[in-house]
Amino acid sequence: MVPDALPALKSHHSGKDILAETPAYDLIELFFFAYRDFVSDPDRILDEYGFGRAHHRVLHFVSRNPGLTIAELLDILRITKQSLNRVLKELIEKDFIESRMGTADRRQRLLFATPQGGELALKLAKLQTRRIMRALSGMEPEAKDAVSRYLLSLIDPDSSAHVKHLVFGSEET
Amino acid sequence: MVPDALPALKSHHSGKDILAETPAYDLIELFFFAYRDFVSDPDRILDEYGFGRAHHRVLHFVSRNPGLTIAELLDILRITKQSLNRVLKELIEKDFIESRMGTADRRQRLLFATPQGGELALKLAKLQTRRIMRALSGMEPEAKDAVSRYLLSLIDPDSSAHVKHLVFGSEET
DNA sequence: ATTTTATGTCAGCCTTGTTGACATATCTCA
DNA sequence: TGAGATATGTCAACAAGGCTGACATAAAAT
Incomplete structure (x- = not known):
């Protein structure tokens, strides 16, 4: 096993850069646990709407970037258009997102959160913000x-x- | 639902009117992007072994906590025993994790990383550490x-x- | 001796990711 | 103008990794 007595605490006394080799287990694991809990807040609420995390991500970025195109959204989320389309279709059908034809380029679809969609996005963002603020306080x-x-x-x-x-x-x- | 203030309005340091919190969009989104890239490093390597993220998490915590029991692992990962068992079985079959009967309580299974398993866990931890160190530098x-x-x-x-x-x-x- | 606990397992379902193929409308450019 | 590139939509199939529910077994606890 690797010496793990001190979490990624390094003092340079050994000749080589063993430093670069000592895993930062603390930051690795804290990141895992923090992210796990961070996304759990929205999960509970999304459930009530029949939405999942994928819906949340789409709604969030559309709400934050009105007029976002499909291509831009795909680039942000790094998923396939088929995956995106599945959840996007549901968000549009349930009237949380609106899709308008592009003005300059009419092939494009410009995405906007509906009032209902914007409200949900804000609600979820505030939930996560509360956790963040508690941590920063x-x-x-x-x-x-x-x-x-x-x-x-x-x-x-x-x-x-x-x-x-x-x-x-x-x-x- | 509570009618929330429109996103622009907020105050500087006026008392304790924190209920209409302004969403911390920056930390919310940075967390998303950072986590996405953070887990992408191991993904590439895990692929070569036919493992996924679920395998990684199991291997990591077992490697870090030799003798971990099933119950403790379930508590850490917060998944069902059926989900855990699916990936754990594969890790055991492929000889990355070893399961020994408990000594004090023979109902328990004590989990240990095999040499091969410990090596992979370390390799992945180092990968992520490299990213962390780059960020901290x-x-x-x-x-x-x-x-x-x-x-x-x-x-x-x-x-x-x-x-x-x-x-x-x-x-x- | 009975009940509880720790684990294993079967079966099936859901979400969300993937690939590949193909369709349509629109824009760009030679 | 016509050919091709681009933006998007859609169908079908599949995989990973969550989930629930039901049931089985060995060992501990009472």
Whole structure:
């Protein structure tokens, strides 16, 4: 077994970069548990609507980015159009998302959350925000920025610019 | 349903009017993208072995906690015994995990990673550690601790003590 | 001796991902 | 204008990994 007495705590005293080889078990496992609980809040509510996590993701990004196209959504979610279409169809049928023909390019479908859809998206976002705020409370103000930068840096460098634009892109506080 | 304020309105530091929280869209979305990429590294390797994420989780926690029982593993993963058994059976058949009868309680099955299993678990942990280290590099030394505390606080308070014990062994807050 | 506990297993269902093939409308460009 | 590229939709089949319910067995606990 690997020495695991101290969680990814490193002091450089050994010659080689054994550091890069000592697994950061703490951050790996905390990430797993945190994510598990983080998505569990919405799950309970989505159930009442007959929706799942896939619906949540679609609704969230459409709600946050009105006029999003299918192609852009596929790029965000990294799933196939068939997978997307299955849940998107349900969201449209149940009137949580509206699909309008593109104006510049009429092949495109521009997606918008309906009032009902926007409300649900907001409700779920607030639920998750409550958990986030509880976690941040009691931490220094700089902590939030540190966490934000950490998460951003975890993302594939290829995607990080895209994500940065998507998340911090153009709007409100 | 509560009529919520439109997304733009919020205050700076006015007392305790936190009920109309402004969604923390940035942390919500960054968490999604970061987790997506974080688990994608192992996926590629697991594929070569004919394993999936479910196998990874089982192998990881067994490898990290030699002698883990079925019940404890179920408690960590929060899945049903049927779901667990499906992947566990494959891990045992392919000789990545060994199941021994309990000594104190002979009804129990104590799980251990085989040499081959421990090797794979370590390989995957190192992969994820590389990503973590890349993210932490360039951040202040306190950042790691902030991230760690943030993730821990995201976890359900009910589970956090258990997780703390599991991850850090047994100490600190 | 009976009941409870820890585990295993069969059978079937659901969600959400996949691939491949094909259809249609629209845009672009030579 | 006509050929091809592009954006989307759809059908069919399959896989992974969740789920429930029912039932079986060995061992511990009472």
